[in-house]
Amino acid sequence: MEVFLIRLLQFMLAISLLVLLHEGGHFFFSKLFGVRVEKFFLFFDPWFHIFQFKPKNSDTTYGIGWLPLGGYCKISGMIDESFDTEQMKQPAQKWEFRSKPAWQRLLIMIGGVLVNFLLALFIYSMVLFYWGDSYIKVQDMTMGMKFNTEAKEIGFRDGDVLIGTDEKEFKKFDVDLFRNIADAKSVTVKRNGKTVVVNLPEDMSLLKMVKADPAFLRPIIPADVDSVMPNMAAAKAGIKKGDRIVAFNGKAINSWCDFDDQIAVLRDVLTAKAKTTADSLKVRTATVAYKSKANGKVDTTQVVLSPELQLGLSKSSLVKYYKPVTTEYGFFESFPAGVKYGLDVLRGYVDDLKYVFSADGAKSLGGFGAIGSLFPPVWDWMLFWKMTAFLSIILAFMNILPIPALDGGHVLFLIYEMVTGRAPSEKFLLYAEYIGFGILILLMFVANLNDVLRWLGIMS
Template identity: 70%
Template sequence: MEIFLIKLLQVALALSILVFVHEGGHFLFSKLFGVRVEKFFIFFDPWFHLFQFKPKNSDTTYGMGWIPLGGYCKISGMIDESFDTEQMKQPVQSWEFRSKPAWQRLLIMAGGVLFNFILALFIYSMVLFTWGQSYIPLKDMKMGMVFNETAQQAGFRNGDILLSADGKPMKRFDIDMYRMMSNAKTVDVMRDGKKKTIVMPEEISLLTMVKETPAFARPYIPSKIDSVMPDTPAAQVGMSKGDHIVAINGTEISSWNEFDMQIGILKDRLAAAKPTTKDSMKVRMATFAFRHGGTGHIDTVKVTLTPELTLDVGKASLADFYKPVTIEYGFLESVPAGAKYGIGVLRGYVDDLKYVFTADGAKSLGGFGAIGNLFPPTWDWMLFWQMTAFISIMLAFMNILPIPALDGGHILFLFYEIITGRKPSENFLLRAEYIGFAILILLLVVANLNDVLRWLGYM
């Protein structure tokens, strides 16, 4: 429950910031060109709102809604998600959106996307300035990687050290590493002190690599225990920090990668057993062998795992075995570095969208549950800001898509007007808004339904 609340607070704070900045972009450009803004709301407010206020001598009502699906900047003289047709029947006023030149209306509509993207670059810059950039180079991971069955069929072997893809060095273990490998014809690895080239099969895609369980490639991490909390299954059998788990139910292991695989097997058995039967308890009663860090003595014990089949130990991380490389940035250095990093994130995100139009890609769509899982289970400000910047870029790109009801749809019609010199009719714009709104609701339902199905174990 605590983890759920921490993630919920992070999602709420991130979305509040991003929605405020996005709607603020529309608001500021509207004010710049003398267009009246009737409402400025964070989140939607059908039927009721959490609060609202209207400053004296102001045309704008400010407030917060209760549905965190976005925000709302009600601009006078514009057909938007409010579907306010009565206003459009009145004579055109000088302070209305529809009275302004097309280029001004274009900037007003693009303001939200522009501000979201600038915010992302600013956050990335400040993250680099505050925390720097720490990572463990792939070439320094001397224990190599652990590969799944698909990777081993392609020619990889456990312990291979990843070097380059199509001759381009792979620097760190992240999504860019997978992206480089999926787009490459050949991948170079170091195996037993010798360089070896592996020809990548054409059918392996980025989506295949990251969706498979276990994933295509993961760093080898020895099964060393980093911490043990009191009154946990591990503490009850005498495990402590520095011990190594060496076997589960008679199967020898040496890494957390193998540990996760064995726990996965137990979870499959537990899913097949009825929760109230003795078979369920038999699955939870597992035999563990662990080597004491101080003496090297090996104990073999029966452990009653939690109902979620956890041992409740802290796992050693890569930083316990390798020295990270840290790059520090001054303030002036952080700005171009953050911009370069953000543009790289955008380029990767756009490239990955091609998978959405596949069957597996559609299943990978996620709603609020998927967004929540982007954030860590503990409050870490660096990770929080990194995820907020990523979602800001994601929202900016999604909003610029030429779908009616999104900013991109309005921008598309404005480009049509600028090129042809003709305005689309108000009836056309209204119908387009209805269609676009229906598409967005459908996507929202599909994405959140996927979250529910994943939670229930059907996906």
């Protein structure tokens, strides 16, 4: 529950900030060009609102809605998600959106996207300035990687140290490493002190690699215990910080990868066969062998895992075994570095969109639950800001897509007007808004339904 609340708080804080600044972009350009903004709301407020106020001598009502699906800035004289057709039946006023030149309306519509994109670049710059760029070089991971069955069929072997592809060297262990493998023809590894080239098939898929269970590849990390949680299975069994897990249910454990694989086996059994409380208890009762750091002896004990199959310990991390490389940036140096970082993130995100149009890609769509799970389980300001910047880039890109009801749809119609000199009819714009809004609701329904199905274990 604590992890859920921490992630929920981070998600709500990030989304609130991004929505406020996005709508603030529309608000800024509207005020700049003398367009009246009737409402400025964080979250939607169908039927009722949590809070609202209207400053004296102001045309704008500010407030907070109850439906946390975004926010809106209701601009006078425009067809938007409010579907206010009555206002459009009245004669146009000089302070309305529809009365302004097309170039001003265009700036008003791209204001939100512009703010989100610039915000992401600014956040990345400040993260690099404050924390620097710290990572462990993949080539320095001398214990190598653990590969799944599909990777071994291609030619990889457990313990291979990744060097690079035929196009570039690997830098850090992140999604870009998988992306580089998916786009490459071959991967160079160091195996038993020798350099080996693994030729890749043409149908390598980033989506399949990141969704594979067990993972396509994982860093090998010794199964050393970093800390033990009180009153849970590990603590009751006498396992202490620094001890090493060497076997689980009779299976040898050489790394945390092996341990995770054994837990995955139990999870499948629990899902398939544990119909009663007694069944669940039987599955969760396991035998653990661990080597004591204090005396070097191996002890074997029986434990009862939590209903979530947790042993109640924290695993050792890569930084215990490898020294990170840190690149520090001065204040002015951080901006070009932050811009490059942000553009690389955007480039990778756009490149990955091709997978959305496949059957597996549609299943991989995630809603609010999936987004929330991307935040760290503990409060980490660096990871929070990096995740916020990533969401800001996604919000900017998705909003500029030429779909009616999104900013990009309005931009498309405005460009058409500027090129042809003729504006689409209000009736056309209204129907386009209905269609676009319907598409968005459908996509949101599918994405959040996927979250529910994954939570129920019906879909992986």
